[in-house]
Amino acid sequence: MPELNAYITEERIEGADDGPLAGKTVAVKDNISTEGVETTCGSKMLEGYVPPYDATVVERLKAAGATINGKANMDEFGMGTTTETSHFGATLNPVDTDRVPGGSSGGSAAAVAAGEADLALGSDTGGSVRAPAAFCGVVGIKPTYGLVSRYGLVAYANSLEQIGPIAPTVEEAAGLLDVIAGADERDATTVDEGDGSNYAAAADGDVEGLTIGVPAELLEGADEGVVETFWDAIDDLEAQGADTVEVSMPSVEKAVAAYYVIAMSEASSNLARFDGTRYGLNAVEAGDYDDLAEAGNWNEAFATAREEGFGPEVKRRILLGTFALSAGYHDKYYAKAQDARAWIKRDFDESLEQADVLASPTMPVPPFKLGEGLEDPRTMYLADANTVPVNLADLPAISVPAGESEGLPVGLQFIGPKYGEETIVRAASALE
Amino acid sequence: MSDGDEPAVTGEEVRKVADLARVDLNDEEVEQFAEQFEAVLADFETLDEVPEVESEPDLVNVMRADEVREGLTQEEALDNAAQTEDGYFKGPRVS
Numbered sequence: 013m014p015e016l017n018a019y020i021t022e023e024r025i026e027g028a029d030d031g032p033l034a035g036k037t038v039a040v041k042d043n044i045s046t047e048g049v050e051t052t053c054g055s056k057m058l059e060g061y062v063p064p065y066d067a068t069v070v071e072r073l074k075a076a077g078a079t080i081n082g083k084a085n086m087d088e089f090g091m092g093t094t095t096e097t098s099h100f101g102a103t104l105n106p107v108d109t110d111r112v113p114g115g116s117s118g119g120s121a122a123a124v125a126a127g128e129a130d131l132a133l134g135s136d137t138g139g140s141v142r143a144p145a146a147f148c149g150v151v152g153i154k155p156t157y158g159l160v161s162r163y164g165l166v167a168y169a170n171s172l173e174q175i176g177p178i179a180p181t182v183e184e185a186a187g188l189l190d191v192i193a194g195a196d197e198r199d200a201t202t203v204d205e206g207d208g209s210n211y212a213a214a215a216d217g218d219v220e221g222l223t224i225g226v227p228a229e230l231l232e233g234a235d236e237g238v239v240e241t242f243w244d245a246i247d248d249l250e251a252q253g254a255d256t257v258e259v260s261m262p263s264v265e266k267a268v269a270a271y272y273v274i275a276m277s278e279a280s281s282n283l284a285r286f287d288g289t290r291y292g293l294n295a296v297e298a299g300d301y302d303d304l305a306e307a308g309n310w311n312e313a314f315a316t317a318r319e320e321g322f323g324p325e326v327k328r329r330i331l332l333g334t335f336a337l338s339a340g341y342h343d344k345y346y347a348k349a350q351d352a353r354a355w356i357k358r359d360f361d362e363s364l365e366q367a368d369v370l371a372s373p374t375m376p377v378p379p380f381k382l383g384e385g386l387e388d389p390r391t392m393y394l395a396d397a398n399t400v401p402v403n404l405a406d407l408p409a410i411s412v413p414a415g416e417s418e419g420l421p422v423g424l425q426f427i428g429p430k431y432g433e434e435t436i437v438r439a440a441s442a443l444e
Numbered sequence: 445m446s447d448g449d450e451p452a453v454t455g456e457e458v459r460k461v462a463d464l465a466r467v468d469l470n471d472e473e474v475e476q477f478a479e480q481f482e483a484v485l486a487d488f489e490t491l492d493e494v495p496e497v498e499s500e501p502d503l504v505n506v507m508r509a510d511e512v513r514e515g516l517t518q519e520e521a522l523d524n525a526a527q528t529e530d531g532y533f534k535g536p537r538v539s
Contacts, residue, residue, distance in 0.1 A: 061524055062523070062524060064516055064520045064521075064523065064524075065516075197508065200506040201506075263494075266491060266493070266494055268487070269487045269491050270491060270494075272484070272487070272488070273488055273491070284465075284466075287466070288526065289525065289527070289533050289534075289535045290525055290533055291524035291525060294525075295536060296526060297526065304534060304536055305537070309536060309538065309539050310535065310536045310539070311466055313535075314466045315462075315467055316468060318465075318466055318467045319467055319469065319470075324473070327462075327477075328481075330467060331458065331461045331462055331465055331477065332481060332484060332485075334461050334464050335461045336488070338464065344492075345488050348491035348494055349488075349491055351491075351494045351495075351496055351497055352491055352494045354497040354499035355494060355495065357499065358497055358499070389480055390480070390487065393484070393487075
C-alpha cells in the first residue's frame with residue numbers, strides 16, 4: 013500500500029502507566045493543541061507552531077493511559093470534506109488509495125482504518141468526524157454540543173464544533189468518548205451531562221422496541237447504491253425488533269446554505285487572529301523581506317502574511333464570511349441563517365418526539381476520487397447535506413459502517429436527542 | 445453584489461472584501477473567486493424563503509470568580525513569535 017500520509021507529525025507522547033486507554037495508541041487531529049508538539053491545523057500559517065499547553069482532551073487522554081502516536085492530517089483549519097486542502101498534501105483512503113478518506117478529520121479516520129492507530133480524535137464542525145468515518149469504514153461520533161471541552165482546539169466555528177472519537181468499533185468509540193466527555197472550567201460552553209459517563213456499556217446491540225425515524229429529505233438526491241445499502245441496514249434493524257417511521261423535515265433543505273453562512277462568518281472572525289505577530293507565518297518570511305520595516309504598515313503586513321499562509325479554501329471561507337457579515341448583507345444572510353438554524357432545531361425536536369433516533373446515510377455519495385471535488389467548491393459543500401443539520405441543532409450523531417456499495421464503504425448516521433449518546437451508541441452497535 | 449435575482453460578483457467586489465479581511469489576492473485568485481462566489485451566494489439567497497421561527501435559546505450565564513492564577517511565562521508567550529524585541533512582540537508600523 014502507498015504511504016497514506018495520515019500524519020503531519022509522527023511523535024509519541026506517552027500517557028500515564030495505567031488507565032482505561034493503557035496500551036492504546038491514539039492519533040490526534042492536528043488542530044488539537046499538544047504541549048511541546050507542533051500543531052499546524054494543516055496550514056502553512058501554523059507550520060512550526062508549538063503550543064505551550066495541552067488541550068483538555070489531550071490531558072484526559074494522557075491521564076487515561078493513552079499513547080498519542082502522532083498528529084493527524086486534516087483539511088486546512090478543518091475546511092474541507094476530503095483532507096485534500098491540507099498544506100501537507102492529501103491523505104489517501106486505505107480502503108481504496110485512489111480515493112479521498114473524507115474530511116476534514118481524514119488523517120484520523122485513515123489512521124484507524126489502516127491500523128496505524130488504535131483510536132483517534134477528530135473535530136466535527138459540519139460532519140468532519142462522521143464523513144471520514146463513513147468513507148473509511150470506521151465509527152465516528154459527533155457529541156452533543158457542550159459534552160466535550162474545546163479548550164485547546166483551534167477554533168473554526170465555535171457555535172457548531174465538537175471534538176469526537178473515531179474507532180474501529182462502536183464500543184471503542186463510545187469508550188473514548190467516556191474518557192474525553194465532561195465539564196471543564198476552561199470551556200464555559202461545557203455541561204456536566206458527560207461527567208462519569210459509561211457510553212461504552214450502551215453498545216449492547218439491543219434495539220428491540222426502538223423507533224427509528226427516517227427523514228425522507230435526507231435520502232433525496234443520494235447515490236442509488238448508498239440508498240440501497242442504507243435500506244438493507246434498516247431492514248436488518250427491523251429484523252432485530254426495531255420499528256421504522258418516516259418523518260418529514262422540510263427545513264433541512266436550507267441546512268447547507270445556513271451552515272456555510274454561519275460557519276464562514278464565524279471563521280472570518282476566528283481566523284482574524286492569524287496575523288503573524290504572536291505566532292504563525294510572519295510578514296518578513298511571507299514577503300521575503302530583510303526586515304519588518306519593509307513589510308509596510310500594519311494592514312499591509314498582515315495581508316501579506318495571510319496571502320502566503322492561507323490556502324485557497326481558507327481564503328474563500330474567510331472572504332465569504334466577511335461578506336456575509338458586512339454592512340448591508342448581515343440581515344440578508346447571517347440573520348436569515350440564524351432563522352434557518354432555529355427552524356431546523358424545531359424540526360428535529362418534532363421528529364424526535366415521533367422516534368427515539370433518526371437515521372440517514374452519513375454521506376449521500378461514495379468516497380470521491382482524489383482531485384474530483386477540488387475544482388468545484390460548491391459541489392463539495394453539498395456533500396455535507398446530511399451531516400450539517402446535526403451541528404446546527406447541537407445534537408449528537410454517530411456514523412457506523414452499514415455495508416458497501418461497489419466495494420466502497422457506506423456509513424449510516426444515527427441522530428439522537430440532546431445528550432442521547434447512549435441511544436445512538438446502542439442503535440449503532442446493532443449494525444455490527 | 446447587485447440587487448438582481450442572481451448575484452453577479454465582480455472582481456472589484458472580491459478585492460473590497462479581501463481588503464476588509466486583510467488577505468492579499470493575486471489577479472488569478474480574484475477572477476476565480478468572483479466566479480465561485482456567484483454560485484455559492486446564489487445558494488445563500490435561497491435562505492430568503494426561510495420562515496421566521498420563534499426560538500428561545502436556553503442560554504445561561506456561566507460565572508466564576510476572577511482569581512489570579514498561573515499563566516504562561518513571558519518567555520513561553522513569546523516563544524512562537526518570529527519578531528520580538530526586549531521581551532515584547534514586535535509588530536509592523538501602525539500607519
